[in-house]
Structures are given as structure tokens and as C-alpha cells.
Amino acid sequence: MALLTKKDANLIIDPLADNNPITIQVLGICSALAITAELKASVVMAISVVFVLGVGNVVISLMRNIIPSKIRIIVQLVVIAALVIVVDQVLKAFAYELSKTLAVFVGLIITNCIIMGRFEAFALGNGPWRSFLDGIGNALGYGVILIIVGFFRELLGSGTLFGYPVLGDPIAKTGLYSIGYENNGFMILPPAALIVVGIIIWVQRSRNTALIEEN
């Protein structure tokens, strides 16, 4: 018996490409703009969202039959906020350095529309295991785009990856800089993220024309 049935596997695979939360559903754009100037921040954000969305989807799915529909949005927000605070506090106590890098993201995770979108669209109507897979899949789909955008923005904007200079030293003029290459300061500004996301959407849709919406 396979570990995952084909249907279950699709829950993870679909959001990675053909149903990507950022490029197809266009959710979570705000945080994608805010934190992708550096690759490291993108990776940290991706991991945090995988955790919060994976666990949150399971919690919501377990409670789906007892949540009063009138206040379901509030319940979802409480679950997200509580999870984020728990993670934040535990990290502060046992991994202080990491918690400091993460502090910026706490607010952004709570307001990330992918999380509420998945709670609302999937976890409220499906069992815990499938919800868990859906959560992980969507969070990974989100993370992949974040990391791609972060890679290009940090490389072209600062000439570094994970903070390590890969193109040489712009002040001492070594490496690529010695032949007149300059960092593109525009890449580290938020609008550059929109352009990179736009290019990803373009490439993805031109490779798979079925994804193009009809007017």
C-alpha cells in the first residue's frame, strides 16, 4: 500500500504548481512582498507558515462540527493567533536567537490570508488527515514562491545569498564588480517583488496554457 493515495498526494502536489496559492489563487501577496528581500527571511517565513497552516488546519478540522458558523471567522483567528503565540513563546525560552529573527513575522503570519483561506475553504469541510496534507501542500506552495522571489531579490539587489557575498565585494570591487557590475537597488524595494511574482506567473501560464483564465 502506498503511503498516500493518489487523491491525497494531489493535495500536496497541486498547490505546488497548478493551484499555487500565490501565482494562481493570488493569496498571501502582502507578506510575499514584505519579507522577500532576503533569502533567509523567506525560508524562515516558509517554515513558520508550514507549521501554522499544518497544525491549524488539523485543529479547525477536528472542531469543524462544533464551530458555530456565525463566529467561525473569529474562531479561526483565535486558533491562528494562539498557535503563533505558542510558537513565539517557546522559541523565546529555548531558541532565543531564532525567536528574534522570527519576531517580525508573527504579525504577518496572523494576517496571512492563505491560512484563513485554507481553514475556510478546506478544513471546515474535510477530515483532519486530508486537512493536514492540504495545509502542508499550500504552505509549501507559498514557501516555494517566497524562496524563488527571495533568491532573485537578494542575488540581484544585494549580491548575496543567505548573507554570503556570492558576486564579490561591491566596495572593494572584487569578483563581478571589478568588471563594472552594479547591484540593482530597486530589487530590494517592495515593488520588485511584484515584478518577480509577475514574471513567475507569466512563465507558469505560458508553459501551461490551461491555467490562463478566460475573460
Next chain:
Amino acid sequence: MAINTEKNLYTVLFAALMVVVVGSILAYLASGLKPFIKENERFEKQQNILYAMGVNDNEGTGSVSFISTDRVEEVFTSYIKEQLVISGDQITQDDQAYLIDMKKQLAARKKGQPFKLPVYIGEKEGKKFYILPMYGKGLWDAIWGFIALDEDMIVQGVYFDHKAETPGLGANIKERFFMDDFEGESIMEDGRLVGIKVIKGNNDPANTDKEDNAVDALAGATITGNGVTAMISESLNLYKDYLESVRSN
């Protein structure tokens, strides 16, 4: 299941129960973890103060590397010779002065209440360092740090930190390529205390001019940079009289 989740009574009860359950989990967790978090914050402050006076584990021109937490307490007591608290005209010694929270003191000052200003006096290789805390605001939230001065009011080192500046932009104030620029700058100009400005376009990216009271700004982080400028001048001005007495000695 036979629960009618549409009823108002059920909705209210559910909400109430949820608040109690989530509230108690979080409260229990917060109080249980508090001692650990406090300890971490204490070590961090010691690391930051030491960092400002150039006591750290930095290698080459790489990233910021503090004295590790398991020996920071010991290193701190061996380098920091004196801790003073300035309160009005009075200066007293207090070896717990490093725990003073500048945010609270500045809030008290704003309300016209008495407030305390800590000074940490460090000694390294026979040279004296006067380390002052700073607190201000950046683009999104608080920024803070420490500045180490010598008797001639030349900056010997700084440490900046922030709560929520934009990663890759304003958050870079805590990177070495920014902080290292402050070393050797004077906070005085023609005998007046002016601080150090973070400015754009001073055509000095490598910061070789140490006479201009300025360092090169970070691209894309204008407001954070202005926040640093304001924080330095406001914080140092609180210590004006004390710094004057250090200088004339």
C-alpha cells in the same frame, strides 16, 4: 451529531468556553516560560553592552557574533568595571543597572516623573569606555542600542537592534557593515554635542571621513536611518551633563 450549532445560546457558550480555554493555555505557558525568557533577555543585554565596547566573537568582516551565553556573565563582570545610575543630579553605583529598561525610563520622563539613566563603564586593555543605552523608533516599531564612547567623545563601537524593521532594508542596522561605520566618528562638532547623522549621498560609502559626524545611509531604509539619527542625538542629549563632566576630566 445532535448539536444545533446555529443557536445563539450555543454560540455564546462556545465563544466563552473558547476564551477561557485559550486564555488559560496561553497564561499557563507564559508564566511557565517567563523565568527562561527573562534569563535570555538578561544575557542578551550583557552581550549587547559588551558588543558595543568591542568585546565579541566577531571574525574578519563577517556577521555579528556575540560572546556565547554560557560565558557572557563572567566576561561581563570582568570587563564592566562600574555601573552608574544617574537620577536627577545624583549619581549612584548599582551593579544591576544594566537591567534598567530604557523604554520605561523614557516613558516616566515624558510624564514628568523621576527617571533613571544607566551608564556602564568598561575597561579593555587599559582604555576606558563609557557605554550608554539608546532608545528610539524606526519605521515600524522600536529601535534601540548601545554606544561606547571614550573620554574624547569618539565612538568606539555601537550596537543597534530593532523590533520589526523590514528584513533586508531597515533591519540591516544590526549588520556589521552598518554598525562598523560608526567607529571613530566623533559625536561633537565645535564643542557642541551633535551626535552622528545617517545621511544619504555623502559620497563616502567606505566611511573614510571621520570628521563629518555622519555615516552612509542604507538604501531603501530612509525612515529607519532617520530614526537612528534621532535616537542617537536624543539619547546622548539626556546624558549631556554627564558627558560634559567626563570630557572635562
